[in-house]
Amino acid sequence: MSAERLAELSDLFVVAAVLLYVVAMVGFAVDLAFGRTRLDRATDRATDRATDRAADGEPVEARRPVAVGAAVRDGESSATSEPASVTSEASVAAGAGAAEAGAGAVGTASGPTAPNVPARAGTVALALAWLGWAANFGALVTRGLAADRWPWGNMYEFVVAICFAAVTAFLVTQIRHNVRFLGAFVMVTAALGLGLAVKVFYTVAGPVVPALDSYWIAIHVTAAIIATGLMTMAGVSGILYLVRGDGASRLPARADLERVAHRAIVFAFPLWTFAVIAGALWADRAWGRYWGWDPKEVWAFITWVAYAAYLHAKATAGWKGRAATIVQLVAFGCLMFNLIGVNIFIDGLHSYADVD
Amino acid sequence: MSVEELERKRAPERASFGPVAWARWVWRTLTSMKTALILLFLLALGSVPGSLVPQRGVEPDKVARLYEQSPALAAWYDRFQLFEVFTSVWFAAIYLLLFTSLIGCVIPRTATYVRELRRKPPAAPKNLSRLPHTAAFETGLDDGPAVEQAARRLRRLRFRVVTGDGWVSAEKGYLRETGNLFFHVALLGILLAIAGGSLYGYRGNVLVVEGDGFANTVAAYDRFFPGSQVSAESLEPFSFQLQDFKVAYQVTDDKRGQALDYSAHLKVNDSPQAPARDYDLKVNDPLEIDGTQTYLIGNGYAPVFKVTDGKGQVAFEGPVACLIEDKATMTSGCVVKVPDAQPSQLGFLLRFLPTSVPLTDGNHASAFPGELNPEVQVLGAFSGDLGVRSGKPQSVYELAEPEVLKKLKPVLMGTDMPKPLAVGQSVDLPGGLGKLEYIGVKEWITLQMAYDPGRMPALLAAGTAVVAIALSLMIRRRRVFVRIAGGRAEVGGLTRTEGSATGFAEEFAEIVKVLSAAGDKDVR
Numbered sequence A: 001m002s003a004e005r006l007a008e009l010s011d012l013f014v015v016a017a018v019l020l021y022v023v024a025m026v027g028f029a030v031d032l033a034f035g036r037t038r039l040d041r042a043t044d045r046a047t048d049r050a051t052d053r054a055a056d057g058e059p060v061e062a063r064r065p066v067a068v069g070a071a072v073r074d075g076e077s078s079a080t081s082e083p084a085s086v087t088s089e090a091s092v093a094a095g096a097g098a099a100e101a102g103a104g105a106v107g108t109a110s111g112p113t114a115p116n117v118p119a120r121a122g123t124v125a126l127a128l129a130w131l132g133w134a135a136n137f138g139a140l141v142t143r144g145l146a147a148d149r150w151p152w153g154n155m156y157e158f159v160v161a162i163c164f165a166a167v168t169a170f171l172v173t174q175i176r177h178n179v180r181f182l183g184a185f186v187m188v189t190a191a192l193g194l195g196l197a198v199k200v201f202y203t204v205a206g207p208v209v210p211a212l213d214s215y216w217i218a219i220h221v222t223a224a225i226i227a228t229g230l231m232t233m234a235g236v237s238g239i240l241y242l243v244r245g246d247g248a249s250r251l252p253a254r255a256d257l258e259r260v261a262h263r264a265i266v267f268a269f270p271l272w273t274f275a276v277i278a279g280a281l282w283a284d285r286a287w288g289r290y291w292g293w294d295p296k297e298v299w300a301f302i303t304w305v306a307y308a309a310y311l312h313a314k315a316t317a318g319w320k321g322r323a324a325t326i327v328q329l330v331a332f333g334c335l336m337f338n339l340i341g342v343n344i345f346i347d348g349l350h351s352y353a354d355v356d
Numbered sequence B: 001m002s003v004e005e006l007e008r009k010r011a012p013e014r015a016s017f018g019p020v021a022w023a024r025w026v027w028r029t030l031t032s033m034k035t036a037l038i039l040l041f042l043l044a045l046g047s048v049p050g051s052l053v054p055q056r057g058v059e060p061d062k063v064a065r066l067y068e069q070s071p072a073l074a075a076w077y078d079r080f081q082l083f084e085v086f087t088s089v090w091f092a093a094i095y096l097l098l099f100t101s102l103i104g105c106v107i108p109r110t111a112t113y114v115r116e117l118r119r120k121p122p123a124a125p126k127n128l129s130r131l132p133h134t135a136a137f138e139t140g141l142d143d144g145p146a147v148e149q150a151a152r153r154l155r156r157l158r159f160r161v162v163t164g165d166g167w168v169s170a171e172k173g174y175l176r177e178t179g180n181l182f183f184h185v186a187l188l189g190i191l192l193a194i195a196g197g198s199l200y201g202y203r204g205n206v207l208v209v210e211g212d213g214f215a216n217t218v219a220a221y222d223r224f225f226p227g228s229q230v231s232a233e234s235l236e237p238f239s240f241q242l243q244d245f246k247v248a249y250q251v252t253d254d255k256r257g258q259a260l261d262y263s264a265h266l267k268v269n270d271s272p273q274a275p276a277r278d279y280d281l282k283v284n285d286p287l288e289i290d291g292t293q294t295y296l297i298g299n300g301y302a303p304v305f306k307v308t309d310g311k312g313q314v315a316f317e318g319p320v321a322c323l324i325e326d327k328a329t330m331t332s333g334c335v336v337k338v339p340d341a342q343p344s345q346l347g348f349l350l351r352f353l354p355t356s357v358p359l360t361d362g363n364h365a366s367a368f369p370g371e372l373n374p375e376v377q378v379l380g381a382f383s384g385d386l387g388v389r390s391g392k393p394q395s396v397y398e399l400a401e402p403e404v405l406k407k408l409k410p411v412l413m414g415t416d417m418p419k420p421l422a423v424g425q426s427v428d429l430p431g432g433l434g435k436l437e438y439i440g441v442k443e444w445i446t447l448q449m450a451y452d453p454g455r456m457p458a459l460l461a462a463g464t465a466v467v468a469i470a471l472s473l474m475i476r477r478r479r480v481f482v483r484i485a486g487g488r489a490e491v492g493g494l495t496r497t498e499g500s501a502t503g504f505a506e507e508f509a510e511i512v513k514v515l516s517a518a519g520d521k522d523v524r
């Protein structure tokens, strides 16, 4: 296929991804708004939910003697026949106990006879999200083939890749832990991100300037993109955390949101550290100094310090919860400013944005 | 109340808040987690003006422009060292406090950590069912051997194990704290490496025209920024000649005119005695000679001119490096100064068009950055004292200071001669003042030389930091207890770290599977 055809195909893939994300978002929203899926979760997904919760230093619920007592008794009955299976049974039961004793969200588990339309909407949404993910992936691949290089050489490609990374972060997390409650918000973020990329940052596929023509782009930018994707998921959780009040709500429980955000940042922070250092190595190759306080470098540093502050806040008495979430969102704001603001408002050596 | 009485009344208070107590209070506060958090905030906040206000070390020209445009604002910026945020006193105060706090934090934590490493895991609690993760199974053994078997199996899973009467206590994940400590120490290492590099390293820029050479001496640099411990003798004595410089451009599509590759062909002598070798210098691929790196950072055109003065003597001949006015088309502005011309000095303002095309209005412009049709427009020619010998420093890109320029006599203006010169053409000045010939085109490159002995240490420290922070964040400290009584084993587990306990449930299940496996074979 010719480069032009591939580039056109890439643009089509982006549009498809946006549409799929939007439809998936609706599905997730239905699941969230009308769902009796809390019940669903409390039985099917109890294992990982409850044990996560317990393992996350929230042993209060899990320690409830009733729940655990039941677990052990359950285990006892079948212990003789198959010892190894004990644990799973035990933790399912313990999990159910913990989940029930948990936040208000779990409390909505009632009315088991209603036809489970919202849950099905959620499942369909998940499938659509994967399709959108595939389209997003296709957009990146065809773009890379069209330009014959790594497909993150300018702002447009960078934003498309970050949306892809954010959705990937969500879907991969979803495989092991039920974070479906985030779906609608991650989808809307990705759809808006892609829309912004197409409407504001679009550039035709083509070669990059020699300074960007280096294997370091694969290392440095890829790490930055993955970290940004994870931090975007954390940012979405953080915003929801603040939007949601205390008490019962359609929105996911605060503890869940906080946990998702923290987990994402725990992965993202070392990656971001690595990305910044790889950037310094590249700068050392390209510009003759590994750190020169170029605006992009300044903001990468600010972002890094801000996320370090978040991790510290998580470990500081009196700063957990709301305060830590605010710190996290400030850090996310710095990340976004570095991504968009610095490229547009401040010119420096990193002016690869290629935005008219 | 007498003074003495007052003194006596205050005495106990002072005893509790004497200098030692104060110092201790300050130290405690400084090394508290909350202070670290606030200092981190300040560090981030303090960096912000560094990206919004032009920095002297990065964009000196913008700083100068700000001084011209709004001197009052510039003066205020200067007062707060906002043109040098990252070397300012207040920024240094923030990070020095932060790092003091860091040291004050790391030392006691290291001591605690070493003590913990030596300490054995605590005895198993009485009631395991209160732990977040629990399970139970029948051992099928007598209790003594069952305890031993559990201990053996946990050891095989690389737990640190202690046994007691009917119980086993095991712990692992000490690397977490190791990672955390190494990370914080590595940050100190990075700071020291940067400081060392800036004391013992240097940086310099030079512009070289095709055919010219460079020898690494202080005098050869256009700009030179030595660290305070750098002397002229410490420069590596290499030299090279720029044989040829080439740029490849995209010629089709929307991206027409975009540079694709720069390549400078050098003949390099690693030392005065060493034989010359060929080297292709490219972007992202510096020339390294014994720790000194040479980078290709810019390029432009240097048309070659010959000026014959009013007396028929050749007063100037050679390439003139032009300043780029438009990056997309490489339209460049050139200045030719001929202080040796007789009877009066001459100066020319020219515009270089690498790919000159006529416009409909009769003017000319460059349509492409490569030299497909390199032509030169004469914008003006002047005679009179250029002030070159006044002793004042002069820019080679400026004909003269405005006040000097006013006194010069214009002999030719661009409007008189809109058609540009092609290579080989010349223009005669009116009044027999002389002649300017446009002989050919060369290119110039700008190079940056950098010697930074802190590079490698900084890289090592940074690498350590990445590995250590990953360990610190990913590893969880966890404990597993087993109580055995009457052929029945109860297992309990917990993680000791908040947040990063992802997936301990799975691991716990796995551990219980290993522990409860039947028979003597210690399955995995």
Ligand code: HEM
Pocket: A269, A305, A307, A308, A311, A312, A315, B030, B031, B032, B033, B036, B040, B098, B099, B101, B102, B103, B105, B106, B180, B184, B187, B469, B472, B473
């Ligand atoms: C140079 C600035 C600093 C940076 C960039 C930094 C960064 C970090 C990061 C990213 C973590 C998370 C790792 C983890 O949770 O294990 C962390 C943890 C920690 N830091 Fe720092 N830090 C700095 C200074 C300090 C200072 C000054 C102190 C002492 C007052 C300190 C004490 C701690 C402690 C106690 C933890 C462990 C928290 C926990 O157990 O989760 N740090 N630091």
